[in-house]
Amino acid sequence: MNKPSNPNGRAPGTPPVLQLRGIGKFFPGVIANKDVDLDVWPGEIHALLGENGAGKSTLMNVVTGIYQPEEGEIILDGYGQTFASPQEAIRAGIGMVHQHFKLVEAFTVAENIHLGWDEAPRIASPAVMEARTQEISERFGFPVRPDARVCDLSAGEQQRVEILRVLARKARLLIMDEPTAVLTPEETRELFRALRAFRAQGNAVIIISHKLDEVMEISDRVSILRGGRKIGTFNTADCNPSMLAATMVGRDIVRRDMRTRPEGAAPIAPEPIMQLRHVSVRDDRGVETLRDVSLDLHGGEILGIAGVAGNGQRELTHVLTGLMARTSGEILLDGALVDRADPALFAAAGVGHIPEDRLRSALAPSLSITANMALREYAQPPIGRHGLYDATAAGALAHDIAGLAQVNIPDFAMPIRNLSGGNQQRLVARREIRIASRVLVAAYPARGLDIGAIATMLGYLTDLRDQGVAVVFISEDLEDLLNVSDRIGVMFHGRLMSVIPAAGADIATIGMLMGGREPADIQAGAAQ
Template sequence: MRRSITVTGPWRGYRALADAYDRPPVAPGTPPILQLRGIGKFFPGVIANKDVDLEVWPGEIHALLGENGAGKSTLMNVVTGIYQPEEGEIILDGYGRSFASPQEAIRAGIGMVHQHFKLVQAFSVAENIHLGWDEAPRRISARVMEERTRAISERFGFPVRPDARVADLSAGEQQRVEILRVLSRRARLLIMDEPTAVLTPEETRELFRALRAFRAQGNAVIIISHKLDEVMEISDRVSILRHGRRIATFDTGDCTPSMLATTMVGREIVRRNMRARPPGAQPVSATPVMGLRNVTTLDARGVESLRDVSLDLHGGEILGIAGVAGNGQRELTQVLTGLAAPATGQVRLDGAVMARPDPAAFARAGVGHVPEDRLRSALAPSLSITDNMALREYAIPPIGRRELYDSRAADTLARDIARVATVDIPDFAMPVRNLSGGNQQRLVARREIRIAHRVLIAAYPARGLDIGAIATMLGYLTELRDQGVAVVFISEDLEDLLNVSDRIGVMFHGRLMAVVDAADTDMETIGLLMGGRDGAPMSARGEQ
C-alpha cells in the first residue's frame, strides 16, 4: 500500500520518494500520455522514420532501442518539435498536437535531454539553467542565479559549478547541466537520449531513483539507451527500431539482454576477450613511443587540472584510462595531441621533447585523435561528409596538389573511409550533422586511424554506440595495437577497459593514481582508485 506523501514544487522530495513508490496503476479510460501514429520523417536520400506507431502510458518508463542510425533520436526530435513529421500524427493526452518548436513542446509538458548538448558555450552553468525558464525571475542577479542553481544541483544529486563557463567544462560535466535544465522544469513526459553515458555509477543510481519517483506521480519517461543492463533495470517496456521502423514492443520482464541485442541488430552478438593477441601481432615495444614527465596543466582560473602526471605509451599496447568524467581526462588528451601545453613538465615523442603545442606536428608524426565530443571537436557539422573526411589530409597529395584542392580525390577518400567504417551514405554532399551520432563516430574513428601510425588517442570512442558498433570500435583499437601502434583508450565503461587494455591508469582530481596490469586487477580495485583511494601497485612496466 502506498504511503500518502505530499510533494510541493517541481520534483521536490523525489529522491526521498524514489524507493517508496512502484509503477502506479492506470485508471480505466485513461489515454496514453503520448501516441504516435504512422510517423514518417525523411531527409534527402534518407528515410529516418517510416510508419512508426508508439504508445507511452502514464506511470511508465519506456526504453527505445535500436542500432546507430535506426531513427531513435530523429523520432524523439519529432516529438519535441525540433523536426516536423512529413507523415503521421502526434497525440498527447488523447488530443492531436503539433509542435512548431521545442518551446511549444516544453509548455505542453515534454522535456528532452539530448545526446548532443544544447547549451550556450559562452554562458555560465547558472545562466544555462535559467535560460528560457518561465519560472526564473525577470530581474535576477548572478549571485541569486548561482544560489538557485546550487540548490537544484544539491536537490538532484548532480554536482556542478554554477559560476563555471560551459565551454570550460568536460563532456561529463556538460551532460550534468543538461540533465539539471530539464529536471528543473515541470515535465510530464521526460525524454532522455543516452542520459547515463557520462555519469558515474552512483550518479546513475541517483538518476534512476529520481526517474522512478517521477514515474510514480503518473508521469512518463522515454529513455534512449544502448546499455542493455540499465534498460533491464529501469524500464517497464521496450520498443525496438530498425531502419527507421518500429519492429517490436516488449514488456521488459519478458526480455533478456541477449534477446534485446539480437532483436536490435538482427544477429547474435558474441563478446570475447580482446586482450588476447592473434598470431603475427606486433610485440610491445621495449622503449616508449610517447611519454609525459611530471606534467601539470592549469585551467582558465589558474587551478591545476593535471597534477604531476608521468606515463609511458608503448607501441603494440593499449593503455586504458579510467576515471569519473572531469578528473583530468580532457586535459590529458589535449597534452597528448598537442592541443595544449603543460605549465610544467615535458611531452616526449620518440624520445624528443615537444617544446611547444602543435597539433599539426603531432598529426604529421602519426598521432591520431578521436576526441570526446565529436561535433564540437572532430567535425564541422555544416560541411559535407566529404569535406569532413578530408579535414586531416586536405593539404597533402592526392587531395592537396600545388596548393589546390582536388575534390575528386577528396570524394574518393570519403568513400573509402565510409566503406571501411561500414557506414551507408546515400549522399556524400549532405552535411555531416544529418548522420546519426554513431555513424559520425565511426567515420571520425576511421579518419583518425588513417594517420595514427604511431599513436592513437581515443577519448570515449564507444560513447553513444549500439552494442554491435561498440564491438566494432573496440576491434579498431585492437587492430591498431596488433599493428604496433600505441593506443590510449579513455572510457567510463570498466568492462570495456578490462576487455581490451593491457594496462589501466586511473585518474582522480587530475592525478594519475596508479597504472595497473589489466590482467591482474578488477572493477572493484579500479572503482576504489576512481574514488581517490591510493596505494594500488604500479604496473610491472611502471612509469619511470
C-alpha cells in the first residue's frame, strides 16, 4: 500500500478528514469493494478513478450512509463513525452530488433545494423559498430557475440543482460523482473555482471522474480502484493522463481517428432515410424549445450534434424517435410523411434510441436485468406469442445482449439498478442497436463511462455507420464528436445554428456556434 503524503505541510498530528480502513461491500454474487484503505486530508482535492464497475460509487455510498459496509471502519476527524443514513452523514459534514440524480421530480427547484435542510425555514411560502434559492444560485454561480419543476429540466439543469443543494449545506467533505458530465466548459471552470475556494478554507473534496485532463487540473492526489480493490494512491503532480488510463484499465489505451472507414463499409446513402422540415416544438408553458429545425439523416453517416445541455437536444431526440409531437413542420421517413408521434411506430421502422438519462427514460430500475433487456421486444416473437410472455426466450435475449456488451452479470434476476452506471449504459446501447436497423439516435451515450468503455461505445456507433445505418450522436465532448462524425450540427436555444463537415471543423468555431454566434458573423470575423 502506498503511504499517503500529508499535503500542504500540515502540523504533525493533524488527522485526515476521512480515513477508510479495510472497507468491504458485497452484493449477491458481486464483490463491489474489498479491503479498501483511503486517506483524505483537510485542504485536499482527491480524485477517485477506475473503470465502470470498479466500485467507486459504491465506496462513496458507504461513506455517505447509503450502504452499510460488511467489513472495515470509517474514521472521521480521527474518530470512528457509523452512518445509518445519508442524513447522519450530512449532519457530520459529508455531502455528495450523485451521478444519478436524487431529486424529487414533481417538486420545484426551490423545494428540492430546501427539502431535508436543517436551515430551511419551518414555514416558508414558495416565494420565500424561491428567493432563497435565487440567492444561493447567484452566490455559487450556477444559474437555475427556482420556480421550475425538476421533471421539466434538462439533465444539465438538474445537475446544477444537485450541486447547489449540497453546496448550500456547508459540507466539510464534498463528494462529487461525475460532477462536470453535463456542465459547459465555463460552468466547469466556475465549479473548479468554487472547489479551490472550498479547499482553501481547510475543507476536502473527493471527485469521481473519467475526464483525466480535469483530474490533472483540479486534484492534489489520485486513488485508483480496479475490481473493487485499491491499486494505489499517487500525487497528481507525478502522473499524466496516459499513466492514469493504463493504471485504471490494466492496459494502454490508444485513440484512433474513427472517421476512417474500413474496406467494405457502406457508403453514405445519397437519399436521406429521415428528414425534418421546419420542425418546431413548444412545451407545456408555450415556450418554443425546438425552433424551425431542418436536417437530413443519411444511411452510412454519423451526424454529430454539439451544444450546451438544455438547448433543445432532448426535444430533438424525442421528435426523431416518436416520443414527442411536433408543433409545426414535417417528419419524413423514406420520403413518406409521418403523421403522428408514436414510439412503437418508429421502433418498428428500425429507429433505436439511447436516451440521455438511462434510469429515467431507458430502464425500469426495480425490474430485473432480463425484464429490462426484453422491454423493447416483449410483444414480439419469440418473447411474446399470442399474448403470452416466454421467460426462457427473454432470458436468452438478455444473455445475448450482455455477451455483446461484455458485461459480466452474476444474476440476471437482480434489479438492474444494482449494476454500475457504465454497465447499465452498455446494456441499453446494445438493446437499442438491435432495433436500429435504419436509424440510431444516441444522446450522450458515453456520459459517465471510463476511457476504455468510451472507446467501445464509439466503436458501436461506427460499426452501425459501416453497416449503412444513420446515426445521430449527441455529446458535450467535442473531441469525441470530431473523432467519429461525418457532419456536426450545433444547437443553441432550440435552433440548429449550422451543420458543417467534421473534417474541416475546429473546436473554436463549434464553440462560438454553441454560444449563439451566427455562422455569417464567424465567417466575417475570420475574413478580417
